[in-house]
Amino acid sequence: MFKYMSMRTLPLSKLNIISVSTFLVMLLVMLLNVACDDQDRSNTNQESSMAGESDASLAGMSIAGEASAAEEIAGDMQMQAGESSAGMNAGMEESYQVDLVRGEALYQQFCGFCHGDQGQGYLADNANALNNQDFLVVASDEFLALSTIHGRPGTPMSPWGDEKGGPLSPNMVKDIVAFIRTWQVEPSIIPEAPSLEGSAQRGRPLYNAACASCHGQEGEGVSAVSLNNPWFLNTVDDGFIAHAIRVGRRGTAMGAYQAPIVTEQGLADLVALIRSWSRPVDTDPPPPFTPQVDQTPLNPNGDEPSFILREDRFVPAQQVYDALQAEQKLTIIDARPAADYLDEHIQGAISLPFYEVENYADLLDPNVFTITYCGCPHAVSGQAADALIALGFPKVAILDEGFYEWRDTFGFPTVSGEQPQGPSNDK
Numbered sequence: 001m002f003k004y005m006s007m008r009t010l011p012l013s014k015l016n017i018i019s020v021s022t023f024l025v026m027l028l029v030m031l032l033n034v035a036c037d038d039q040d041r042s043n044t045n046q047e048s049s050m051a052g053e054s055d056a057s058l059a060g061m062s063i064a065g066e067a068s069a070a071e072e073i074a075g076d077m078q079m080q081a082g083e084s085s086a087g088m089n090a091g092m093e094e095s096y097q098v099d100l101v102r103g104e105a106l107y108q109q110f111c112g113f114c115h116g117d118q119g120q121g122y123l124a125d126n127a128n129a130l131n132n133q134d135f136l137v138v139a140s141d142e143f144l145a146l147s148t149i150h151g152r153p154g155t156p157m158s159p160w161g162d163e164k165g166g167p168l169s170p171n172m173v174k175d176i177v178a179f180i181r182t183w184q185v186e187p188s189i190i191p192e193a194p195s196l197e198g199s200a201q202r203g204r205p206l207y208n209a210a211c212a213s214c215h216g217q218e219g220e221g222v223s224a225v226s227l228n229n230p231w232f233l234n235t236v237d238d239g240f241i242a243h244a245i246r247v248g249r250r251g252t253a254m255g256a257y258q259a260p261i262v263t264e265q266g267l268a269d270l271v272a273l274i275r276s277w278s279r280p281v282d283t284d285p286p287p288p289f290t291p292q293v294d295q296t297p298l299n300p301n302g303d304e305p306s307f308i309l310r311e312d313r314f315v316p317a318q319q320v321y322d323a324l325q326a327e328q329k330l331t332i333i334d335a336r337p338a339a340d341y342l343d344e345h346i347q348g349a350i351s352l353p354f355y356e357v358e359n360y361a362d363l364l365d366p367n368v369f370t371i372t373y374c375g376c377p378h379a380v381s382g383q384a385a386d387a388l389i390a391l392g393f394p395k396v397a398i399l400d401e402g403f404y405e406w407r408d409t410f411g412f413p414t415v416s417g418e419q420p421q422g423p424s425n426d427k
């Protein structure tokens with residue numbers, strides 16, 4: 001049956017393999033759907049073991065709102081032993097049978113509202129196109145899986161893998177990757193690294209002139225994806241980076257940079273400069289973690305804040321800060337996956353990932369003004385706010401500028417760790 005393998009190992013005949021395996025997967029899905037009628041009980045068992053997968057890292061948080069199409073089939077999948085501790089090889093077991101239907105459902109639940117339902121990109125800022133052929137032909141399955149599991153910490157791209165406290169098991173990631181792969185129509189290639197030795201120092205002026213306006217002076221990303229993210233640099237080889245520069249990404253702002261602007265030497269120098277931004281990555285799993293929903297609201301005896309909302313939906317950071325200073329009563333929800341919260345969050349906020357809102361909302365007081373935020377700055381926070389509004393919460397707003405502007409533009413307080421107010425010493 002379908003073998004989950006890195007595209008790098010099958011550059012030429014890939015299209016055939018993809019279509020044959022897609023056909024096999026579809027056939028299997030059809031057969032299983034027929035069989036499903038008799039298997040309601042085993043589905044139930046399987047669902048509880050799926051919730052158990054993420055229990056290990058989420059300490060009791062269950063996978064919420066999985067699409068029902070996915071659930072129907074989930075019961076018939078073979079789960080791999082020990083899959084939630086797969087570490088760097090997460091998603092790379094050979095014998096897993098991918099499930100495209102579940103892959104699509106999961107993609108739409110967790111990815112589509114930023115990367116687009118067809119992978120067209122840019123629904124949230126800098127969420128690049130995942131259906132771009134110039135990207136897909138060099139992005140191996142491993143690259144896609146590791147990017148999904150580890151995310152790009154410090155950007156709106158969260159770590160989604162359960163080993164990072166996110167909602168996705170390794171097999172779920174494989175299903176999503178298989179779904180993304182269905183957008184590829186051109187054959188995969190193994191991109192060539194620059195043929196010359198590069199120098200980061202020599203690459204600097206060229207980078208400043210040609211690249212920094214979109215990617216940032218130190219590769220931190222401005223109007224385009226970041227290039228300095230340790231997880232990105234840890235996952236790609238020089239060929240991947242060189243290919244993006246040589247051919248660009250059709251239909252996006254990323255042009256093809258060739259001679260005379262970027263010679264073969266210039267290419268090598270740019271790759272060397274981008275490489276020089278590598279830093280060691282933190283491979284430790286986050287500590288087990290449950291949201292402190294009981295630690296709401298902030299300032300339970302304080303006055304009601306009187307926010308002036310933009311479009312009846314967005315609250316400016318300054319107003320939230322002023323309300324905190326005035327010790328007014330409110331609840332601030334960090335709607336991102338837990339790893340982002342543990343890394344750094346707005347002081348006083350609790351972690352309640354957008355896909356968990358329905359499970360924990362009854363522990364929140366609907367009469368308290370509730371603010372959701374994320375880094376994107378409206379996509380994830382908007383999902384959480386809409387979930388609360390749908391549950392009848394009358395006073396909900398989205399932090400307009402998002403987490404990064406709260407921290408970087410305004411310099412308002414943030415803390416790290418499990419505690420809303422910051423690390424506590426009495427543990």
Ligand code: HEC
Pocket residue numbers: 107110111112113114115124125126127128130135143144147148152155156157158160176221224225226227229232376379380
């Ligand atoms: C909140 C918006 C958001 C969501 C939700 C999101 N992403 Fe992303 N994603 C981004 C952004 C922004 C980037 C670019 C980050 C950077 O600047 O480095 C990115 C980058 C990526 C990349 C790397 C692409 C490259 O060329 O380097 C992959 C792969 C990816 N996302 C897949 C996914 C998948 C799969 C999901 C769902 C499980 C997902 N993303 C959910 C915003 C999002």
Ligand code: HEC
Pocket residue numbers: 121127128129130132135207210211212213214215223224225226227232240241242244245249252253254255257262270
């Ligand atoms: C006008 C804006 C712009 C300029 C200038 C620009 N880029 Fe890009 N670049 C982008 C965008 C947008 C993307 C992501 C496109 C997509 O796949 O959706 C990108 C993608 C990339 C990627 C792939 C990153 C990844 O995570 O997949 C690399 C590498 C890159 N650019 C390097 C460069 C270099 C080096 C230069 C200068 C020679 C440069 N870019 C100039 C906008 C720009």
